[in-house]
Amino acid sequence: GAVVSQHPSWVICKSGTSVKIECRSLDFQATTMFWYRQFPKQSLMLMATSNEGSKATYEQGVEKDKFLINHASLTLSTLTVTSAHPEDSSFYICSASSTGWDYNEQFFGPGTRLTVL
């Protein structure tokens, strides 16, 4: 299957700082990338969908000024959590998909665990 990487795997930061998470497709061109957040024992929550070269589409209730998404190339998308607060502590997961695949399946990165003190 396709490989998606995320960096960093985990990060601890102070309240009020900004954190950038990178998501890369390693062996394919990702026309669409998705950013999810998952709290313990809860389902994946889609935050936003981004297509290369265009602005991300945010889900209802997700603040676009707080969660900045950039999909600058077909292999890289970044999520920046600005002015992070303890309630932003969560498991952030990206996934990638490519047009032309038979199934429209999404392949997931390993996730980034964010802890805001």
Added chain:
Amino acid sequence: GQNIDQPTEMTATEGAIVQINCTYQTSGFNGLFWYQQHAGEAPTFLSYNVLDGLEEKGRFSSFLSRSKGYSYLLLKELQMKDSASYLCAPMDSNYQLIWGAGTKLIIKP
């Protein structure tokens, strides 16, 4: 609205067979995915069904009935490493995956 219904937790014995059921309601339908998620890790793709019937892939099989809004994942010859959450995720008319909380499967020796 859109929703997924799966059992919260199931327990099975190593070497046995277990069936995880899923019923769903979505706005449009473009297939249904099953993912496996180990604790603290991201989901990994298991199977995809878009037509009615059974898809078999090794120890795992997945079944779909579109008219009933129903799917199941069948796991055979259970191994301890199969202990994980199993996520049923139908894709709606916008090609968005709809996620539930998944079924936590506990395998006992």
